Amino acid sequence: MHDPKFSRVVPLMLAAALAxxxxxxNFTRPAAILPPVWRAAAAAQPPSDTRWWRSFGDPVLDSLEARAASANPDIAAAIERLTAARIERGQARAAGAPQVEGQAGYSRERVGTAGIASVTQTLLGVTPTTTPPKGVDFDLYSVGIGASWELDLWGGHRRQAEAAAASVDASDAAARGVRLSVEAEVARTYFQLRGLWDERRIAQTGATIAEQNAAIARALLARGLATPIDLAATxxxxxSLRGDAVDLDQQAASATRALAVLVGETPDTAPFDRSTLPPPGPLPASAVRIPSEVARTRPDIVEAEARLHAATAQIGVATADFYPKISLTGLFNIDVLNLADFGWDARSTSIGPGLSLPIFSGGRLQRQLDLRRSEERSAALAYRQTVITAWREVDDALSATRAxxxxxxxxSRDLQARQQTVAMVQARYARGDIGALPVLDARRAALSAERAAVRQRVAALLAHIQLQRALGG
Known part of the structure; x- marks a missing residue:
């Protein structure tokens, strides 16, 4: 039958839960502690393509970045951690929903009666006319369903869901940070590898020139125009140049293996076809003005802010434990000894609210709240430190890019001057004004300038990569 008391209680409980x-x-986003802009000049337009490495205009690099995005194990692990955080968010949201469970069972039971009969005789003063059985065997069939719902009067479940959602944001930012690190490492290793190959080519040419110098020194020594010391020096x-070539080969092989692993290949796999390398393009344009909001989107800053949000929400979870908890519970069972008796009249029901109130916990609840507040303060300090570190890294990257x-x-200007000197010396040599040694010396100096230019170009590319990493990509 319909219980009128229950009809009055349930709406009141629902109203209390909703209200x-x-x-x-409540979480408040921390105030910015970054400078308004870096470098006072005209504002720079934000890039339209988030794939920042495309500014290098290198199709081989574009292909490597795409492969790393889909096959790099660090990125895959970060995505899996993000998936786990989303699952935990779903669990937190489900914790505040009504819980319904069903059960069904069968058991063969026996109840001893000898002891019970003797107690009955003593209490009632009855002398049995027959000897009672020592036990009764019977079957028990049971089917039931139970439901419970803890009313979120104080927002404990909502705070837990809020903390879980913030943890998802933190995991997402951490995954973006891993992706950015891998992207930067792929670009850095690629340009370093190309620089090593260029240096190897220059070192080989320099060794050839040095051998020509040595051959001339031998000829002069044979004619008495040079000393053994001159020959030994050449x-x-x-x-020395042969040794440089060996070192460069070893460094290039190491960089090749590192790049192969970054794009998800085995170390013995060539990451790309060397014959498809495009010629070096112009360096990306330097940033003119960078607003602080650009750096605020750095994955580590976003992650630290989300961790602070989650820690703040956990204070609400701990605070809610101090308040009474009201749960609505319901139970419906049918227990019969024979299947023929199974029916509506064999039901047992129970429904109503339950109240639990923390009275004494030995200070556990207060210590838990104190711990959550301490974790929130630690998260705030970590956020501030992350932002300050980002500020320093952006300043360092900007100065490194300019330098x-x-x-x-x-x-580049020094290389052009050296090449002009080689051209002038070769012209004098062609006219017969000078011998071959000045030409070889001029070419060797030009090669040294070319090698320095290659290193400086690689350094400029790495500085640009570091700036993109400091800005969050």
Whole structure:
């Protein structure tokens, strides 16, 4: 039958649940502690393509980045951690929903009666006319369903769901940070590898020139126009350059293996076809003005802010434990000894609210709240430290980019001057004004300038990569 008391109680409980407050502090996004802009100049337009490495205009690099995005194990692990955080968010949301469970069972039971009969005789003063059985065997069939719902009067479940959602944001930012690190490492290793190959080519040419110098020194020594010391010096130069070539080969092989692993291949696999390398393109344009909001989107800053949000929400979860908890419970069972008796009249029901109130816990609840507040303060300090570190890294990257651009310009001008000197010396040699040694010396100096230019160009590319990483990609 319909219970009129229950009809009055349930709406009141539902109204209380819907009108429940949310205890604990509300999260407020921390105030920015970054400079308004870096470098006072005209504002720079934000890039339209988030794939920042495309500014290098290198199709081989584009292909490597795409392969790393789909096959790099670090990125895959970060995505799996994000998936786990989303599952935990779903669990937190489900915790505040009504819980319904069903059960069915069968058991063969026996109840001893000898002891019960003797107690009955003593209490009632009855003398049995027959000897009672020592036990009764019977079957028990049971089917039931139970439901419970803890009313979120104080917002404890809502705070837990809020913390879980913030943890998802933190995991998402962490995954973006891993992806950015891999992207930067792929670009850095790729340009370093190309630089090593260029240096290897220059070292081989230099060794050839040194061998020509050694051959001339031998001829002069045979004619008495040079000393054994002169010959030994030229041969030492040849050995030094040969050793440089060996070192460069080893470094290039190591970089090749590292790049193969970054794009998800085995170390013995060539990451790309060397014959498809495009010629070096121009360096990306330097940033003119960078608003602080650009750096605020850095994955580590976003992650630290989300961790702070989650820690703040956990204070509300701990605070809600101090308040009474009201749960609505319901139970419906049918227990029969014979299947023929199974029916509506064999039902047992129970429904109503339950109240639990923390009275004494030995200080556990207070310590839990104190711990959550301490974790929130630690998260706030971690956020501030992350932002300060980002500020320093962006400043360092900007200064490194400017310095690398200036050094690259100087090395390029020096290389042009050396090449002009080689052209003038070769012209004099063609006219017969000078011998071969000045020409070889001029070419060797030009090769040294070319090698320095290659290193400076790689340094400028790495500085640009570091700037993109400091800005969050």
């Amino acid at each position: 429940g407050c949310t205890v604990g502090p 041969e030492e130069t040849v050995r 690398a651009a200036e050094r690259t310009s100087l090395s």
